[in-house]
Amino acid sequence: EEVGKSDNRRWFLPLLGLLIAAVITLAIALPLSMRGKSENAAQDNTASFNYADCLPGEVDVRFELAKSILSSITSPDLLEDETTTPQGKAIRWIVCDDSISVQLFENQDTVSGNLPKQKHGFRLGGDAGAAQVIRRYILAAFFHSTSQVSPWRDSLNFLSPDLHECNWHKNFTRQNFPFGDFDPVGVFC
Numbered sequence: 001e002e003v004g005k006s007d008n009r010r011w012f013l014p015l016l017g018l019l020i021a022a023v024i025t026l027a028i029a030l031p032l033s034m035r036g037k038s039e040n041a042a043q044d045n046t047a048s049f050n051y052a053d054c055l056p057g058e059v060d061v062r063f064e065l066a067k068s069i070l071s072s073i074t075s076p077d078l079l080e081d082e083t084t085t086p087q088g089k090a091i092r093w094i095v096c097d098d099s100i101s102v103q104l105f106e107n108q109d110t111v112s113g114n115l116p117k118q119k120h121g122f123r124l125g126g127d128a129g130a131a132q133v134i135r136r137y138i139l140a141a142f143f144h145s146t147s148q149v150s151p152w153r154d155s156l157n158f159l160s161p162d163l164h165e166c167n168w169h170k171n172f173t174r175q176n177f178p179f180g181d182f183d184p185v186g187v188f189c
Contacts, residue, residue, distance in 0.1 A: 054096035062095045062105040069130050070094075070137055086148065090140035094133060099161045101136055104129040136165050139187060156186035165189075 067079050070091060078087040094101045104115045115129025143158045152158075157168045169186025 055099060055102050057102060057106055059095060062102065063091070065105050065108065066091055066095050066101070066133065066137075069133055073134065073138075074141075086141045086144035089144040090137050093140050093159060094137050097159075097161050098136060098140075100164070101133050104133060132165070139165055139168065158186065 067076060070079060074087050078085045079091045080088065082088040082092040095105075107116045108114070109116070115133065117129060140159060143152075143155075146152070154170065156170050157163055160168060165187055166189040167187075169184045169188050171184050
């Protein structure tokens, strides 16, 4: 019985050394291999941005402007992945499909760099165009993140490119509703 224990100990140290060497090798090699892939992936994502179905205009300029505004609240890596992340889908909608945001980007003041004031003032968020782009982006990201598994039964006018975001709701009427017969569902500001 003592002989069996010493045989096990004799193999334990070399096996432990081999295991430690393998872990160190993986700890060095894995991050290096991932770094190269993530740089290529970012290049692939920006290269795959399809502008064919976007509203006309300087799409690259709009994307960079939107990214500069939205990177204060979202990681730029998430913004560049237009096909898989809700954030990427939202910025793509802002840049390509949202006529209100596109008008704000296209009418940027060349001297100050500011976006024009929005058409409809907003009591709490100010009337700055950048604030409106941020609100629309947040709501678009919310829509895309909550409709990934299954689509909404009713879109409630979300992502309506020509409607102010405060109108992304539908009005339902109910009798004996505590707040009256008017029952808005969606964004109401």
